[in-house]
Amino acid sequence: MGAVSGVAPAKRLAGDGTRITIADIDEQAMDAVAEQIRADGGRCETWRLDLSDPAALVELHLEIDVLVNNAGIQFVAPSRSTRTRSGT
Numbered sequence: 001m002g003a004v005s006g007v008a009p010a011k012r013l014a015g016d017g018t019r020i021t022i023a024d025i026d027e028q029a030m031d032a033v034a035e036q037i038r039a040d041g042g043r044c045e046t047w048r049l050d051l052s053d054p055a056a057l058v059e060l061h062l063e064i065d066v067l068v069n070n071a072g073i074q075f076v077a078p079s080r081s082t083r084t085r086s087g088t
Contacts, residue, residue: 007036009068011037011040013043013066014037014042015040015042018038018046020039021044021045021046022034022044022046024051025048025051027046086087
């Protein structure tokens with residue numbers, strides 16, 4: 001989730017016990033949000049990456065239960081049927 005625009009949903013989910021993963025190109029803002037979540041007792045990891053590059057997400061190999069996308073990227077199909085430009 002975008003570190004700056006996703007603060008409220010990330011903190012809410014973390015407060016409910018959800019492990020949060022923040023992915024953003026702005027490492028400083030992302031780390032600040034992660035520290036807020038951890039200070040409140042939440043679990044949070046961070047990944048610096050450019051979410052405008054579809055291959056960047058594929059490289060993470062994360063299990064995602066809930067995705068909050070504040071990066072301005074739009075999926076027009078269920079995530080399981082969405083393919084990158086390379087077809088993977």
